[in-house]
Amino acid sequence: SGLDPIFKYIDEQQNEFVQRLKEWVAIPSDSSEPQTWDKVVRMLNVTADKIKMLGGNIEFADVGSQRMSNGQLVHLPPVILAELKKDPKKPTLCIYGHVDVQPAKKEDGWTTDPYTLTEINGNLYGRGASDNKGPVLAWLHAVEAYQALKQEIPVNIKFIIEGMEEAGSNGLDTLTEQRNMTFFSDVDYIVISDNIWISKKPALTYATRGNCFFFVEVEGQKQDMHSGVFGGSIHEAMTDLIALLDSLVDSRGRILVPGINEAVAPLTEEEEKRYQGIEFDLEAHKKDSGVTKFLYDTKEEILQHRWRYPSLSIHGIEGAFSDPGSKTVIPRKVIGKFSIRQVPNMDPSEVEKQVTKYLQKLFAERNSPNQLKVTMPIGAKPWVANVSDPQFVAGRRAVQTVFGVDPDLICEGSTIPIARNFQDVTGKSIIMLPIGGADDGEHSQNEKMSRSNYIQGTKLFAAFFYELSQLPQK
Ligand SMILES: Cn1cncc1C[C@H](N)C(=O)O
Ligand code: BAL
Ligand SMILES: [Zn+2]
């Protein structure tokens, strides 16, 4: 096909592309805490430099400040808005991605250093390799391939690259509203590649869950106390918190907060049939993840609870003693962290009320003199695409060209907080075109992307540009 020279270029450049990913992974752009936002900013600068080398115009859009849970006001890293040279005759594609990462430490149990991209048996291990530095670079390399061969890119290209996705994309929602009539006005399509396949087969993603993230703070005394002196005669903050956290979900995974399950859109017969038709290898899933026993036995139930039912996970307790050794202390203040994945027809503002009311009631029943505070710093709605949008035709054709198969049509259990916002505010067509493998281990120890997915993914993006240009113009 006409894309063959481009595919050949991508194959020939693959070691160079891996080397660039290595440079990107080496920047520990962890967005979870302001202390490391300077690394996020450095990562954004490196990304912007690369886009400039492709001839792009860059704006570092300011998204203001964020009030941290300790009351401190911190300036947020900017968002990159970029545009390559524009031809009004071509459709315009806007590519969203993020270059921040989840925290990672070798001591967490990584086999290799998380910030040194290491290739073992065709897999590229490193924090951000799959989520989301590899895919962002793959987009840039797809552009580079056209340019290196002096071939015109068949679509106009814009980029939105942020560094706060893993912290909830604060400020990007407001920026989207502010730029709806400017940056977004000539955008025809929005594409996001920030998720994974469910098997060895490529996929197109048409829905993601949302997420409501909660802090439950219980504050006791002015300072930590000796448990031998005060233990037994005071209401301990940690004991209150553990009781609250233990009331959120039962051992079968059922969420116990009243009203949550009632809001969920009922499973239709048509939907149930669709789940039966999905190819999903439960044994491979068990093997990849190391999970020996799931809460459910069938592939249908497991996928439904990943894609179309809410789930509640407890992530951690700030202020709790968590170091090795035995410290006989009563922590003065502890903050429990948990989140509830959102599905249609849940509403984050309702969920916030339901959770707050429930926790306050349980806490009142304990008759504790401690202070309870419940906050919801992130409330992201689920996203569902219109699958009859032509963008899905282009995605399918691009997969066929590069992989020679029809893609799976899948949902995603995790959340890209801004996806629903882009849809609601801009009204533009959105598709997710994942290139991550089912076993990439995003957010886990030993996160990786296979060399093959990285390089074939770059070809997929190059083919997607072409297929979009072949669609009837809007
Ligand atoms: C930061 N955050 C909180 N909830 C969701 C997120 C985004 C992240 N991509 C995830 O799905 O986990
Ligand atoms: N990769 C899925 C969304 C996220 O965790 O960044
Ligand atoms: Zn992530």
Ligand SMILES: [Zn+2]
């Ligand atoms: Zn991501």
